[in-house]
Amino acid sequence: MGAQKIEVDYGMDIRSNACTKVSASFLSSKGVTERSFGGVATSNTVVSGYEEVLGEIPVKFACNQLFRGQKFSGGEVEYAANHFRKNAEQAVGLDTNITDVFTPEFRQWLGNFSRYSDDWCLTLPMSSLGEDITVRQTKSPQTIRPMIERIFAAGSAEVFEDGMESEFSRALTSAIKEHGNIAIKVIGDLILSEKVDPEVASEALRWIGDMEHPTTYAGRSELLQRSLFCKSSWVRDGASIGLACLGNPGAIPHLKEAIGREPYELLRRNMELTRQDLLERDR
Amino acid sequence: MGLFLRTVRLNKWHPYPPEECNWLPKGELHADPLADLATTRGALSIWRIEDGETDERRVIAALASRRDSLQSIDYIVFGSDILKRLNIQVERSEGQSADNEINKSWHCDMIQLSAWKLVEFAETVVIHENVIPKRITKGRLKEFIQDAVSAKQVDPGEMKTGIRDKLDI
Numbered sequence: 001m002g003a004q005k006i007e008v009d010y011g012m013d014i015r016s017n018a019c020t021k022v023s024a025s026f027l028s029s030k031g032v033t034e035r036s037f038g039g040v041a042t043s044n045t046v047v048s049g050y051e052e053v054l055g056e057i058p059v060k061f062a063c064n065q066l067f068r069g070q071k072f073s074g075g076e077v078e079y080a081a082n083h084f085r086k087n088a089e090q091a092v093g094l095d096t097n098i099t100d101v102f103t104p105e106f107r108q109w110l111g112n113f114s115r116y117s118d119d120w121c122l123t124l125p126m127s128s129l130g131e132d133i134t135v136r137q138t139k140s141p142q143t144i145r146p147m148i149e150r151i152f153a154a155g156s157a158e159v160f161e162d163g164m165e166s167e168f169s170r171a172l173t174s175a176i177k178e179h180g181n182i183a184i185k186v187i188g189d190l191i192l193s194e195k196v197d198p199e200v201a202s203e204a205l206r207w208i209g210d211m212e213h214p215t216t217y218a219g220r221s222e223l224l225q226r227s228l229f230c231k232s233s234w235v236r237d238g239a240s241i242g243l244a245c246l247g248n249p250g251a252i253p254h255l256k257e258a259i260g261r262e263p264y265e266l267l268r269r270n271m272e273l274t275r276q277d278l279l280e281r282d283r
Numbered sequence: 284m285g286l287f288l289r290t291v292r293l294n295k296w297h298p299y300p301p302e303e304c305n306w307l308p309k310g311e312l313h314a315d316p317l318a319d320l321a322t323t324r325g326a327l328s329i330w331r332i333e334d335g336e337t338d339e340r341r342v343i344a345a346l347a348s349r350r351d352s353l354q355s356i357d358y359i360v361f362g363s364d365i366l367k368r369l370n371i372q373v374e375r376s377e378g379q380s381a382d383n384e385i386n387k388s389w390h391c392d393m394i395q396l397s398a399w400k401l402v403e404f405a406e407t408v409v410i411h412e413n414v415i416p417k418r419i420t421k422g423r424l425k426e427f428i429q430d431a432v433s434a435k436q437v438d439p440g441e442m443k444t445g446i447r448d449k450l451d452i
Contacts, residue, residue: 159318162292162357163350165445202294210352233300237293241355244420264300270293270418277422 141186144179148186155200169207177213184219192226202238209242221248228258233267244274249282285363288330288342291319293357293416312406320401326392344431345382347424352445355420361408369403381437
């Protein structure tokens with residue numbers, strides 16, 4: 001195989017016990033190589049994941065070991081890769097039981113994560129496979145919250161233009177790509193508890209809907225849906241635009257409910273435009 | 284009567300949710316729309332449209348094609364009579380959209396604008412004429428741009444990847 005050691009990092013949301021990021025570094029005959037090879041978000045009913053790099057055999061190998069608990073074989077690896085890609089595409093509403101996907105050992109590790117602090121690191125020798133696998137938790141919501149708060153604070157000083165990138169949108173989407181659903185959790189806390197400038201929150205929701213990042217698709221969709229009911233009309237409008245960008249027909253019932261409760265006529269009309277947009281795409 | 288189009292950011296425009304601006308004296312203009320009317324050397328960029336919806340579509344596609352991302356676009360359409368009434372002059376100038384044809388023939392500037400004249404214009408559009416901003420959401424925007432590409436009005440090669448990658452072309 002050429003891979004003697006594999007280190008795997010998981011970004012964990014301690015409170016929801018969701019695993020948000022998977023990256024691996026492995027020692028090959030050419031030295032140490034680091035690759036982010038996938039992401040997987042778990043909650044009670046939803047599993048999503050994807051693979052950024054499929055071309056590296058050791059990476060596929062690591063993926064296969066962890067998610068399938070089986071030795072490398074071409075067929076199994078392809079199955080795992082396709083399985084996770086498919087889940088990423090259908091993340092919202094996918095009713096997959098995690099027991100169908102993970103091995104008992106892996107589920108046990110997931111359970112352990114919720115009980116340990118940020119710097120916890122565990123080496124699990126996979127002696128039966130002749131591999132050393134290091135599994136460690138990366139960032140928690142508490143550790144990245146100050147960074148996300150700074151991004152929002154700096155955003156207050158910017159002038160936004162529809163559809164144009166800004167320092168704020170670049171920083172925000174980078175943070176989401178880096179920290180996955182943990183970042184979404186923190187951003188959600190800030191927006192839903194109305195602790196950030198409504199105009200900046202509105203801009204954030206547009207880009208949260210617009211960005212391409214399958215791992216966080218379900219989390220972003222949920223945040224946008226919940227933001228439809230925020231106190232600020234700026235935030236509700238940003239959520240409506242974000243949902244149109246995300247294009248998830250699963251949001252249609254939430255939009256219908258929001259339209260029914262929306263006191264502001266202009267916003268009601270615009271939410272209806274988003275609903276029509278999603279209905280069109282669902283046909 | 285001719286029509287003019289200008290993109291805006293809808294949240295800044297009338298009518299506001301009453302609970303969010305109960306401090307504003309009745310009949311007075313909120314300051315926010317002025318942020319969408321930023322002038323350069325006393326001039327404000329606008330687009331002249333003749334054939335209502337078809338021209339609107341073309342201008343919106345041309346403007347959206349130049350953006351970083353295919354999000355929604357908000358705009359106002361107002362009559363040339365407003366400019367005449369306020370004695371605001373309009374001058375043809377080169378536009379910066381992705382459609383070279385309309386850049387040359389449809390783009391104009393409202394010129395020689397004083398601060399007071401700009402406020403008067405915003406007040407007329409928002410309060411007296413009650414112009415409500417329109418919105419085109421992502422799905423329709425994509426359709427507009429694809430039609431513009433098919434009609435060779437815009438060149439996909441000049442679009443940013445954030446737009447081009449989302450089109451079915």
